[in-house]
Amino acid sequence: MGLLALGTYWLARTTPTFAPSAREAPPTHDPDYFLRGFSVKSFDASGRLKSEIRGIEARHFADTDTLEIDEPRIRSFSQEGAVVVASAKRGISNADGSQVQLIGNAVVTREAPPERRATEAKVEIRGDFLHAFMDQERVISDKPVTLIRGSDVFHGNSLDYDNQKRVLQLVGAVRGTLQPKPPASAPSP
Template sequence: MALMALGSYWLVRNTPTFGPPPTPAAATHEPDYFMRRFAVRNFDAAGRLKSEIFGSEARHYPDTDTLEIDNPRVRAFNERGELTVATARRGLTTGDGSQVQLFGNAVVTREASRDAQGRLQPQMRISGEHLHAFLDTDRLTSEQPVVLQRGEDRFTADRLNYQHGDRVLQLDGRVRGLIAPAGSREPAS
């Protein structure tokens, strides 16, 4: 009987206890992976290239599901196949790639194209120290001074909100513009 009691005592002491599950550690703003000299491409449902992001180095932060990119270069195509190219010293993109923030010498260039009526739409270039691109909605904003060049026309402003699909550009703050004479512009063909 004593042997049975001693065996039971040993079994109880060495049996693991079932307590509450361990609480997961809070996510910290530490990168969980790095990439060097990389390219990330997104495709639409039909398999067409929608956007691609190149960079010299990137760090992924799991707590915010963001990717911080050094020397980013972004190429994005809208549904009509129009190309937009963006560059900066540093970029920050959301996990799903729908938003890209560009910091330091940020430049976004919409290449020249033709509209639905076949009229030439000149190249448009927007530059500043911070630009925020919403790739899904084809929108670009900035709360810092910007320079906009559309063909030979040039504008500066303190803030910008541009919706490409609607072709609506809103410049706020101190806005200055230089519109080239019609004779110096490329003829619409």
């Protein structure tokens, strides 16, 4: 019994130990892949096109799961068929494209759904920085913006526009120009 204990002791002392497994290094903010001249489309569960992102070049960062895009052009489609188009010199998108920060000559345009185009004007928002929440149909900015709705034009120092709630908030030195509606044409005899 003692010989067995001594042999076990000797075996435990002479058996090489393996180094502890190296811990995986945390991801750095270096691009892990590039896209050039690309188009990425996302679809909902029923196969309906939800959004499309195009750009000259994009870089994906694994640490933040974001995509930095040069000259992005984004189209998003609501359930009702309204189309939102966004563009800028540079964009930063989250993984699913539901949030996009547009930087430099940013423009977001929303067309009314087909059945309301005769009564609802197109809305266009311009600024140097716009944060677009595509699924929520919301645009915010803490920089000066210009809002164009039909022939009406508004300027403000910051913006919070929620299309689903139909609420627009311009803050700061707000200026606006409202144009009269054109007269209704008389019916033909």
